[in-house]
Amino acid sequence: MTLDILRRELKKRGQRITYQRELILKIFMESENAHFGAEEIYRLLLEKRSRISKATVYRTLALLADFGILNKIEFGDGIVRYELASFDGKSHNHLICKICGKVVEFESDKLDELMETISKETGYRIENYQVKFYGICPDCFKKILRNDDNQKIASESVK
Amino acid sequence: MTLDILRRELKKRGQRITYQRELILKIFMESENAHFGAEEIYRLLLEKRSRISKATVYRTLALLADFGILNKIEFGDGIVRYELASFDGKSHNHLICKICGKVVEFESDKLDELMETISKETGYRIENYQVKFYGICPDCFKKILRNDDNQKIASESVK
DNA sequence: GTTTCGATGAAAAAAGTTATCATAACTACT
DNA sequence: AGTAGTTATGATAACTTTTTTCATCGAAAC
Numbered sequence: 481m482t483l484d485i486l487r488r489e490l491k492k493r494g495q496r497i498t499y500q501r502e503l504i505l506k507i508f509m510e511s512e513n514a515h516f517g518a519e520e521i522y523r524l525l526l527e528k529r530s531r532i533s534k535a536t537v538y539r540t541l542a543l544l545a546d547f548g549i550l551n552k553i554e555f556g557d558g559i560v561r562y563e564l565a566s567f568d569g570k571s572h573n574h575l576i577c578k579i580c581g582k583v584v585e586f587e588s589d590k591l592d593e594l595m596e597t598i599s600k601e602t603g604y605r606i607e608n609y610q611v612k613f614y615g616i617c618p619d620c621f622k623k624i625l626r627n628d629d630n631q632k633i634a635s636e637s638v639k
Numbered sequence: 640m641t642l643d644i645l646r647r648e649l650k651k652r653g654q655r656i657t658y659q660r661e662l663i664l665k666i667f668m669e670s671e672n673a674h675f676g677a678e679e680i681y682r683l684l685l686e687k688r689s690r691i692s693k694a695t696v697y698r699t700l701a702l703l704a705d706f707g708i709l710n711k712i713e714f715g716d717g718i719v720r721y722e723l724a725s726f727d728g729k730s731h732n733h734l735i736c737k738i739c740g741k742v743v744e745f746e747s748d749k750l751d752e753l754m755e756t757i758s759k760e761t762g763y764r765i766e767n768y769q770v771k772f773y774g775i776c777p778d779c780f781k782k783i784l785r786n787d788d789n790q791k792i793a794s795e796s797v798k
Numbered sequence: 799g800t801t802t803c804g805a806t807g808a809a810a811a812a813a814g815t816t817a818t819c820a821t822a823a824c825t826a827c828t
Numbered sequence: 829a830g831t832a833g834t835t836a837t838g839a840t841a842a843c844t845t846t847t848t849t850c851a852t853c854g855a856a857a858c
Contacts, residue, residue: 494835495835495836496823496824496825496834496835496836497824497825498823498824498835498836498837499823500836500837501836517814518814518815519813519814531838532837532838533837533838533839534815534838534839535815535816535817535837535838535839535840536836536837536838538814538815538816539816539836539837552715554713554715556711556713558719558813558814558845558846559814560717560814560815575757575761575763575765577763578766584761584763586757586760586761588753588756588757590749590752590753591753593749594747594749594750595772597747598734598745598747598772599774601745602734602743602745602777603776603777604734604736604743604772604774604775604776604777605774605775605780606734606772606773606774607737607773607774607775608772608773608774609770609771609772609773610770610771610773611768611769611770611771612768612769612770613754613757613763613765613767613768614765614766614767614768614769615758615763615764615765615766615767616763616764616766617762617763618761618762618763621764653804654804654805655803655804655805655854655855655856656855656856657804657805657806657854657855659805659806660805676845677845677846678844678845690807691806691807692806692807692808693807693808693846694806694807694808694809694846694847694848695805695806695807697845697846697847698805698806698847717814717815717844717845718845719845719846
């Protein structure tokens with residue numbers, strides 16, 4: 481269980497097991513595959529009637545990432561997010577819609593192979609990777625097509 | 640030439656060709672494979688005796704990224720960087736050292752294949768991707784080995 | 799040359815994150 | 829259990845990066 485990993489790592493470093501640290505980790509454990517920013521975690525805690533200082537939220541997220549329990553991810557909207565690192569060590573890959581910002585995850589063995597190849601070619605000890613594909617999701621694509629039609633109709637009726 | 644692309648795109652949108660926009664693009668064209676943040680661009684402009692407002696730097700970087708002339712990249716240090724998008728449409732992939740922050744680029748056909756596959760599987764129109772491999776570069780790895788040796792020697796001499 | 803409207807510069811504001819410091823509370827030791 | 833010794837927390841200030849505002853400037857069209 482991930483909470484035990486946290487406790488073990490804290491003891492190893494002579495740091496303390498606190499209510500706040502466990503609570504923030506639980507937020508991630510309760511919603512698999514979620515990517516939360518500091519602000520969002522703060523809000524979720526308030527909704528649970530847990531008043532935890534924002535400073536502690538930031539500190540704890542950095543700590544959990546340092547332990548390798550969370551992974552830091554940035555989708556390019558200026559917000560730093562974190563997600564639960566998976567047990568099997570597989571990295572999460574994200575498919576991001578440029579229009580609505582929706583994020584979908586996917587897995588691929590090809591990436592693990594590529595990691596091996598590049599590691600050998602460059603001499604880097606690669607530990608993990610992050611892949612982001614940017615594009616337009618099916619829903620937004622439909623909307624764009626519809627708008628184009630409407631504009632065509634509108635410009636025709638003007639004539 | 641990339642400057643022509645900028646001019647063409649600006650005209651297409653009814654926006655203006657300005658000294659500032661061309662100058663900022665030139666900075667990227669003069670140093671291939673560089674990744675600059677807004678602050679860095681501002682400094683480089685000052686060194687060239689070109690006083691351009693920071694607001695314009697931010698606006699222009701966003702504009703060039705919107706045109707697809709620049710790609711936005713984040714290495715996880717809190718600074719948003721941009722790099723010149725390549726002509727052939729190939730995305731740049733980065734190998735980042737966790738210790739010293741050194742960034743190396745690499746290319747791979749496998750990623751283009753993967754992009755195709757995922758695009759078909761998910762229905763997303765994928766336009767570009769960004770791959771970051773995190774690890775330890777050969778230099779830093781050597782240093783770690785050396786330090787471990789020193790510590791072993793030190794602890795032995797304490798006994 | 800004049801007009802028009804988008805772009806720029808300077809500064810203020812906003813957003814996100816980190817640092818400071820007094821107080822609270824975890825842990826080890828008796 | 830009680831206590832001492834530190835680390836963690838909370839509240840706020842400070843900082844950093846980015847965006848907004850608005851008066852002025854200048855590119856493009858006529």
